[in-house]
Amino acid sequence: MNIEKFQESMYKLIVETSTNLPKDVRRAIKAAKERENAGTRSAMSLATITNNIQMADENVSPICQDTGLPTFKIKVPVGANQLEMQKAIKNAIALATKDGKLRPNSVDSLTGDNSGDNLGEGTPVIKFAQWEKDYIDARLILKGGGCENKNIQYSLPCELEGLGRAGRDLDGIRKCILHSVYQAQGQGCSAGFIGVGIGGDRSSGYDLAKEQLFRSVDDVNPHEDLRKLEDYIMANANELGIGTMGFGGETTLLGCKVGVMNRIPASFFVSVAYNCWAFRRLGVQVNPETGEIQDWLYQEGEKIDFAEPAEAEIAAAAEAPEAPAVQEAITLNAPITEEQIRQLKVGDVVKITGRIYTGRDAIHKYLMDHDAPVDLNGQVIYHCGPVMLKDDEGNWHVKAAGPTTSIREEPYQGDIMKKFGIRAVIGKGGMxxxxxxxxxxxxxxxxxxxxxxxxxxxDCIKGVEGVDLMNFGIPEAMWHLRVEGFTAVVTMDSHGNSLHSEVEKSSLEKLAQFKEPVFK
Ligand SMILES: O=C(O)C[C@H](O)C(=O)O
Ligand code: SF4
Known part of the structure; x- marks a missing residue:
């Protein structure tokens, strides 16, 4: 095999997966957008999401800054040299990281050191299997950490919040799946896709669940019971009303795929792999002699182009007569006073202009017992681990910079805000x-x-004005960013209100409506 060409092919697969959402995923997102009512927070969020998909495609830049744990599944004809291929894949990963198409995401679990090139013990994941066909089938999924943290495994029988007992039968499985969507709330960047594995042990069950994520969103399960189960979940999970980002709304789930395998008598696992809307998985067929791509997978049907600018849609939504949720945005400019903050209430849309500081897991832990490297009084902290590139003059550029899941900072956040006088935190999923x-x-x-x-x-970040604590690695460092018109929604205010706890409460009530048996 021409291994240089193969490496090039893998590089193309990585870049395309990170920057260009597949057709089936785009269609599911478009359908969700059409279901939401104009003027709601969910509609506004979906407009931002579709705009983002388009921008990533045009800029050939990561759709989401968390480019996940790259996981390859490769089928090879008998005789193909897997060791050589593995090396080429690792080279392609390092190169794509250097080019800003992947975020350096491989972290030593004990020391916290980031390897910087996505290579390290256990990363990337490359799984080979042989097959009888005469070509290589290489598939890649980039599944981010926020949705990975929302995976869940049930051991039946069990008692489920809202749903009561889940037994060792199809109806018990149905309850587990509904519960898995409920427990994710908006934290895995809903609306999501789920892969479900029934049976196996704790590890093969999760493998089976993840395997389902390689199925096309619009395929039909050949197993009749599983087809019914998938249809049921798709028809009912959206009744939970969790909505995009957990803001409430019509669409919470975009896809559900279920697989089954045998188990041993004492065990009965239902494993659920949750994937965010940024469902980045693609595949190619490669010629085993030339190493060249001969075909791209997941290419059936129409490609939705989200060329319509979100700003226009947001404006249109705000002008809609029944627009209750989206009002005129309030401008915030740090340093912010307590008085300004006390005026804000849940549902307000704000636009931030000026300086913000990133801070995520390592920074929050650090600030508990260290001084801050900058004066944070009246300032804004952004839960974000960006993709950054340094140019030849030594200047940093932001390649991708969305929020990370805030709940991980729950043990620290309140204390840190009080200790340093921080007035606002930006993140996602609520606290x-x-x-x-x-x-x-x-x-x-x-x-x-x-x-x-x-x-x-x-695009809202107009300049990188400094960085501290680079020893934590690029995603975890404290970046000083100059932003303009950075839009976010107040979902927790200083009057004790939280949209997140409201949605959690109402979705639990809705979940309880699914308590009665459906599959006998
Ligand atoms: O690590 C990140 O940047 C985000 C993460 O995927 C998350 O969803 O919290
Ligand atoms: S869960 Fe959200 S932030 Fe995390 S990888 Fe997915 S889209 Fe990105």
């Missing part, structure tokens, strides 16, 4: 009671940005 209490006591707000909209937000 818990401890932070809500601190917002009320101290005078702070939580601003929800649209998860995955990494190009859209990168």
């Amino acid at each position: 818990g009671p401890k932070t809500l209490a601190a917002l009320q006591e101290h005078g702070g707000v939580y601003l929800n940005a649209i998860g995955g909209a990494a190009q859209y937000y990168a």
Whole structure:
């Protein structure tokens, strides 16, 4: 095999997967957009998402800054040299990282050191299998951490919140799947896709669940019971009303694929792999002699082009007569006073202009018992781990910069806001009671940005004005960013209100409506 060509082919597969959402995924997102009512927060979020998909495509830049744990599944004809191919894939990964198409995401679990090139123990994941065909089938999924954290595994029988007992039968499985969508709320960047694995053990069950994510969104399950189950879930999960980003709305789930395998008598697992709307998976057929791509997979049907600018749609939504949720945006400019913050309430749309600082997991832990490298009084912290590139003059450029899941900072956030006088945090998915209490006591707000909209937000960032704590690696460092018109929604205010706890409560009530048996 021409291994240089093969490496080039893998590079193309990586870049395309990271920057260009597949056709089936685009169609599912378009259908969701059509279901939402103009003027709602969900409609506005979906407009931002579709705009972002378009920008990533045009800029050939990551759709989301979290380019995940690259996972390859490769089928090869008998005789193909897998060791050589593995090396070529790793080279292609390192190159794509250097070019800003992937974020350096491989972190030493004990020291926290980022390898910088996405290579390291266990990363990337490359799974080979042999087959009888005469070509190579190479598929790649880039599944980010936020949705990976929302995967869930049930051991039947069990008791489920809202749904009661789930037994070892199809109806028990039905309950687990509905529960898996409920428990994710907006935190895995809903609306999501789920792959479900029935049976196996704890590891093969999850493998089977992830395997389902390689199925095309619009295929039909050949197994009659599973087809019925998939149809049922698609028809009912959206009744939960969680909506895009957990803002409430018509679409919570974009796809559901279920697979089954045998188990041993004592075990009965239902494993669910949750994938965000930024469902980046693609595949190619490669010629085993030339190493060249001979075909792209997942190419059936129409490609939806989201060329319509989101700004126009947001404006149109705001002008719609029944537009209750989206009002004129309020401008925030740091340093922000407590008085300004106390005026904000859940549902307000804000546009931030001026300086913001990124801070995620490592920074929050660090700030608990260290001084801040900058004066954070009245400032805005952005939960974000961007993709950054340095040019030849040594200047940094933002290649992708959407929010990360905020709930991970729940143990620290309230204390840190009070300690340093921070007035606003931007993130996604909401935070818990401890932070809500601190917002009320101290005078702070939580601003929800649209998860995955990494190009859209990168465009709002007009300059990189500094960086601290680079020893934590690019995603975890504290970047000083100059932003203009950075749009987010107040979802937790200083008056004790949280949109997230409201949606959680109402979706639990709705979940309980699915308690009665459906599959006998
Ligand atoms: O790591 C990130 O940037 C985001 C992550 O995928 C998340 O959803 O929290
Ligand atoms: S930020 Fe959201 S869209 Fe991006 S990888 Fe995480 S869950 Fe997916």
